[in-house]
Amino acid sequence: MSDAAPPDPAAAKRAAGLAAAALVEDGMRLGLGTGSTTAFAIEAIGRRVRDEGLDVAGVPTSYDAERLARAHGVPLLALADLDLDTLPTAQAGLDLALDGADEVSPAAALIKGRGGAHVREKVVAALAARFVVLVDPSKEVERLGTTAPVPVEVLPFAEPAVLRALRGLGAEPALRMGERKDGPVVTDQGLWIVDARFPGIDDPAALGAAIGSVPGVLGHGLFVGMATDVLVGEAEGGVRHRVHQRGR
Numbered sequence: 125m126s127d128a129a130p131p132d133p134a135a136a137k138r139a140a141g142l143a144a145a146a147l148v149e150d151g152m153r154l155g156l157g158t159g160s161t162t163a164f165a166i167e168a169i170g171r172r173v174r175d176e177g178l179d180v181a182g183v184p185t186s187y188d189a190e191r192l193a194r195a196h197g198v199p200l201l202a203l204a205d206l207d208l209d210t211l212p213t214a215q216a217g218l219d220l221a222l223d224g225a226d227e228v229s230p231a232a233a234l235i236k237g238r239g240g241a242h243v244r245e246k247v248v249a250a251l252a253a254r255f256v257v258l259v260d261p262s263k264e265v266e267r268l269g270t271t272a273p274v275p276v277e278v279l280p281f282a283e284p285a286v287l288r289a290l291r292g293l294g295a296e297p298a299l300r301m302g303e304r305k306d307g308p309v310v311t312d313q314g315l316w317i318v319d320a321r322f323p324g325i326d327d328p329a330a331l332g333a334a335i336g337s338v339p340g341v342l343g344h345g346l347f348v349g350m351a352t353d354v355l356v357g358e359a360e361g362g363v364r365h366r367v368h369q370r371g372r
């Protein structure tokens with residue numbers, strides 16, 4: 125038996141977060157993701173704002189990201205500030221979106237939403253020229269669904285119907301319950317989350333389309349063909365940079 129300590133996920137997340145913050149350039153409009161890995165990036169961007177006078181602003185993907193950005197002095201933007209009505213549709217509204225993931229496949233398809241922020245995260249990622257995903261190595265899987273369920277945000281009224289439809293798609297679905305609160309977890313939108321556990325996902329795009337078309341579903345945590353970069357932090361401080369093409 126080896127006496128080696130297990131890799132430290134916090135150190136790996138920190139390495140990914142710092143590498144992501146280093147990609148940020150003066151004048152950029154950012155998407156600020158949610159979760160423990162992106163938190164390291166937001167903190168590091170805040171340091172650059174303070175120490176280097178970096179001029180950036182970011183759209184937060186959750187109340188949590190918003191509070192963190194404020195705490196670290198990262199200026200905030202709302203989608204309404206992006207002038208999307210005058211921007212040509214082919215032009216991205218944000219330069220760079222930074223976010224974590226619960227699973228990443230070899231083709232950079234993702235499961236997101238452990239923190240329940242996946243709906244806003246997808247809106248923000250879709251607006252960005254580059255969508256950079258920050259993970260520790262435990263998030264890399266050969267096949268999506270290996271470790272994480274697919275979070276599905278649902279209208280409370282529709283929950284029984286959505287559970288039934290998800291079972292029909294091969295999932296074992298369960299309403300997400302609060303750990304420090306009685307009853308269902310309520311999202312930033314005031315809706316509920318169903319975690320749908322699949323026995324391995326072979327075609328995430330097709331499954332995503334099927335889940336998205338269930339009446340009562342606001343959105344789900346499968347992100348396919350969106351990531352342009354994956355930064356995999358290592359506990360020793362190194363970072364592997366995987367580059368991906370959008371739409372594949």
Ligand SMILES: O=C[C@H](O)[C@H](O)[C@H](O)COP(=O)(O)O
Pocket residue numbers: 157158159160161162223224225226236237238239240241242245
């Ligand atoms: O809703 C939460 C987000 O999708 C997170 O980005 C994802 O769950 C990864 O979080 P963490 O970096 O804490 O593992």
